Amino acid sequence: MLAPIDGLEFREDIHRYRYQGQWMAHSVTAVVGGELDATARERIEATRHVWAPRGIAVHAALEAHLLGQPVEAGEYADWVEPMLDSWLFRDCEVVAVEYRLVDATCSLAGSFDFLLRTASGNLVLGDLKTVGSPSAVNARKPATAQLGGYNFMLAQHYPTLVIDKCVTVVSGPGAVEVKVSDPQECVNAWLDAWDRYQAAWELRYGF
DSSP states (O other): OEEEEEEEOETTTTTEEETEEEOOOOEEHHHTTTSOOHHHHHHHHHHHHHHHHHHHHHHHHHHHHHTOOOOOOOOGGHHHHHHHGGGGGSSSEEEEEEEEEEGGGTTEEEEEEEEOTTTTOOOEEEEEEEOOHHHHHHHHHHOOHHHHHHHHHHHHOOOOOOOOOEEEEEETTTTTEEEEOOOOHHHHHHHHHHHHHHHHHHHHHHO
């Protein structure tokens, strides 16, 4: 398992990262979320009471499973059971779970869901998304730019770790899909998203 990055903290209550005593101004999720238009953001906020508890519960179940702890699926068993039965999590070696990363030069931080060595030997960086229906499992786009941000920062701290695949695990009621992305394409998507975010930030705040 990867050791935590020394001096990096996460405040769950305010969803902020602090590194060596300094608060980070940006997060990967904020950068990627900035790509959404106002209508999409309003729709997301309007349904937060539905997707937020579900996401927390399913993420917790996956984390417990990967750490070899008892899994409590509760009312989200229809999401959890197919997910844990996925080929991705069979006979894998867990390298990191809910791992926090930082790029101090950009005042940026974020946390990825898992890093695994699969049964076939591939090093896989992954993000979990939950959706509300089986049809949405197929329709959900992969978290390409988000995974690219994690990959970009991971390379700064662990240059000898070479990611073979990036995956977005989409979990729905009674269905799961593992969407595979090329790591370099993810990094390119991240760099594009970061450039757009920076331009918007500078326009708004003047620096």
